[in-house]
Amino acid sequence: MFRSTNCLLSFAGFLTVVGLFEAAVLTRVTAEEPIPIGKLYEQKCASCHGADGQGVAGVYEAALAGPRSVAELTGLIERTMPEDDPDDCVGAEAAAMAQYIYDAFYSAEARQRLGLDAPLRLELMRLTVPQFRNSVADLLVHFTPGPAETRARLAAVESGRRPRGGGRRGQQEAVAKPIEAGMRGLYYGSAGMNKANELALERVDQRIEFDFQEAAPVEGVPVEQFAIVWEGALSVPETGDYQFRVATPNGARLYVNFDPAPGIGKLRDDSGNKGQTALIDAWVSSGSLQEASARVFLLGGRKYPIRLEFFKYKEPTASIKLEWKPPHGIWSVLDGASLSTEELSRTFVVETPFPPDDRSQGFEQGRSVSTQWQVAVTGAAVATADEVVKRLPVLVGPARKAAGADAAGEAGQAAEEDLAVEAARRDELQQFIADFARVAFRRPLATDEQTLLRERFFDDQTDPELAVRRAVVWVLCSPEFLYPELARDEPENTEQLPDPHTVAARLALSMWDSLPDQELMQAAESGELVQHEQVQTHAWRMLADPRARHKLRGFYGHWLELEDRDLAKDQQLFPQFDDAIIADLRRSLELFLDGVIWSESSDYRQLLTADYLLLSPRLRPLYQPAEEQAAAEATDGGPSAETFEPVVFSPHQRSGVMTHPYLLSALAYHNNTSPIHRGVFLSRKIVGRTLNPPPVATAFENEQFDPHLTMREKVTQLTSHSSCMSCHSVINPLGFAMEHYDAVGRWRTEENGKPLDTLSDYTSETGESVQLANARQVAELALSSPAAQRGFIAQVAQHWTKQFPVAYGPETVDRLAAAFETEQFHVQNLLVRIATIDALRNEQASLALATSPTSAMGE
């Protein structure tokens, strides 16, 4: 049975989103009419649409307003209006009517003139949830030294002596050993309690999946007792819950995202790792295979330290397996694709759950505030304060121990010394908080602000650690942190040169959803970041950071509507289509998009026309053409399960993202295709059309149709009414062209034993008629359509800046589109350009539009 999905209503909310920014194409039609056109409107249209297009209650309530061009409106009127007699308003009259409606109240200008719409402007935004989480993470990273220095500071806490030398901040620190894929494995022979008694071998292991059975793992360690420590860095592609699982009949502990502790090299039953909590503690074995798992929330686009300790003591056999389950993934053995031998410090991650950001405009924005959100911010601030206070020895340096009472001197002298030590620590912590606020507010603090900070938190009566705790909570709850545009004292005057700190703040938000890094702060400090070339140079540098790539992955979700998709299929019809296949398909799609965008040509057209799919061994049986499959089997012994390789199809069979099986499966019912879902998606997201809300809510219910009909025939029947066809004349041809793909996205040539008919006439927004029969023709249509490109650009810009691009100036999208075309549809260029416009917001931004950012590309 079909789920009765209300497919038509589901996209109603999005209609004004894409096209709002299209500059209207003004094609003025001059026609001599005996009756004034306004009168004709009154006669033929006003009864449903109201005298000023405001709508009529109970008839057609939506106001006549939107992004269509006059030509589009003309076509629409000609074909469908008036509803009871579409032939009553055609030809020159339809064109004049369209022009009248457009000028009188439909266009954005008209609406602004009539005061119906507020002018589009850059709105004040708070940090979105990802921006909040990333900013807090990088705020603490700013004060976190590299692993060697962290170890020195923590060792000093134990010994009571302060480490010599300041130590560099940030996570980069000279690492002697080259960084390789996999984890560094240290193989030890044990002697009773002393598990790491003698190092027998050090090597890099790609995966932790060993069954040593009754033997020693490597030569030179006793078979009865040995230990292995694996350590490295874990790259995390997306934000969410990560599960880890350790399976062993022996003892093991897993640490994820920890501070490298001074004594971590030692491995004893009875020493543990000071101050560290294992994510999984399965140190004590219990005579059989134990499988322990745990969950941790991690931010995408980052790397975290990971360490697995393992030992055998007199158990009959030994084995160890380390698996993970990333968001949207399935359980699999962690491997070199996500692991490296890099040594890292901890990155604090705010785990506090937040309410979702506002998506009423079709993309996530920080444009509303609720008590729920305030509770989350406050909870996150308290959790951060806990982290800061707990890690003060790492973030600030260890406190000097009062030596007073141990000295031989008089008691009074000792107490005085203690007071001096305490005062010094108070100063240190006060300075730390001033720095903390400076980094969080993305600008230097004024003198009076520093005074205020001291007076508010650091009076002599307050324990300095309590002061730190309060100050951290305050910083993270204050408007200067939460509203990046409020960090400045004065509103910006667009005539002036932009403030470099503001530019840095905006750049970090658009490129990374985070705070400026050291380099950006230094550039701002020295007054750079005022010319568009300078800004672009930084934007290019930042684009190479994993955080930018992670942010772009968020765009895939937004553009292709990947979130919250239910891909589960009827197991009778598609028995092979299980969770592993779905997880692989998602990975295949992401790898494809990454591969195109981060390639040198970074070509948008490739996204729509690529004739290959990236297939893993699991996906091949389902999707690979039979002849290719046989050939592949003949040539190699089969790659590892996690390898995705391009498989080329005949050009009419596959054409870019829209023919990717993940998307095709998402845009389908659990037991059949859905031309309407696919058609709506293609209209809005690929060919750049806008759709009005359906006048009647209609659900597709399969059982209401003659079972001998094809899907195309059913949909045609369902949408045949003229009130449907104003949109479905666009939707259906696009959807029918995709009928070559079944509900799991496999190529097919017939349905129910009948040959497929995918050919239809499609009328473009400018009224031209095109024949569409397959996906490649849809792609070509999109590539020849300025509206499609503008739609793509607008969506990229919205994801990148959280603002409507038209708010940066009415011409913005057109100019971006012109540059996009000139530069061979280079997506990376587009991202840099958008970030630059957002960061500068003045005539330098216009220059950024006029000149090519490719000069900086080679760097």
Add this chain to the structure above:
Amino acid sequence: MKSVMKPRNRRTFLRELGVGAASVPFLSGLASLRASAPSRPAQRLVIMFSPNGTLPTEFWPDQFGPDTPLQLKPMLQALEPFREQTLILKGVNNKIRGDGDNHMRGMSCLLTARELSPGNIQGGSDSPAGWASGISIDQQIRNHLQTDPETQTRFGSLEFGVAVPNRADPWTRMCYAGANQPLAPIDDPRQMFDKLYGGAKERQLLGSVLDQVSEDLRRVERRLSGEDRRMLAEHMESVRQLERDIAAAAAQAEPLHPEPEIDPTIELVNDNTPAISRMQIDLLVNALANNMSRVASLQYMRSVGLARMRWLNIEEGHHGLSHEPDDNADAHDKLLRINAWFAGELAYLARRLAETPEPAGEGSMLDHTQIVWVNELGKGNSHTLSNIPFLLVGGGAGFPTNRALDLKDATHNRLWLSLAQAFGDHDLATFGSPEFCDGGPLAI
């Protein structure tokens, strides 16, 4: 190392110091803190552990029998004020055998009365072993009390530790939620305080900060144009709402007994053990008084405890001393002082309970609380698991007191069975390994 005298202004207390966020969300109202009048008297259980066996000659009274009033030996003098509420049980033996050495089994089979799983932890001799293979008696009773809304509490049970080393193995764990599920005692008073009262402290911290946030919002609002002011106005309203919610939650969660003062600067080092011990006991009694839990354990060190009790002027480690032969007079004297010190801590616990009137009930809290003092061994230098010094104080289980009984080779499974039944778990026919439950609950 001598402890450092801190200048006066460093002596801040947790009352002032805002604490951790993790344990209690600051908006959760904790209405259950105030005890309501129960239909039957409350029963509570506190299990206290000290390691390395006892000095039998100094522990056991000279006379046993149901009709003989109890006489306490000098080592137990601290308990004299509670003698009439004390019951000493001799002849109760831990007969669990299998993998692991006696310290291991003494500890992990003490409250579970069940064999250890085979494992990879090697003791001084014998075969390596893993965790206990079943639930411990305190958790059994906890689970029983949690099933009844009237005896149900926020935590069910609280596991306190004093100077427990930071490691998890069969020597350091006595409480088990089930097979291979050891429960870690919390030996940091600050951490325990967070767990119990974190929400309140957090609310206090936020109250002051949110005031300032409101002020900041008003300040920046003035710079904004009309449209953008809307969001700031929403923001201010949400801050105000949060302040109101916090105040309401604070009023709702006001505990019957105010939280004790804890020095937040105390370091978790050996020499601070006496101070930490008292803080933990204060927190324990307070948590029971506020009905946060009806079951608690208080674990001093661990089996094979190595503490050097310099506060008793003893430089040698406890475990080493316990191995000395009986005729070593110096070791004997030191062990006497060590065990007298533990008896003193037990007496402090009993006194705190005796001083606290039973909330919504009659008598003192001690009248409704069963303290059970346990040890992993009977005697240190023989490593025997027989004649473990079981000493019970208080009225929680309703056992007749002011006496000592010699049960002559009874299994400790049967003692735990008696305890469980005394707490109303009448359906429990066996506890731990069933083969040691013959004869059912002990007649005490």
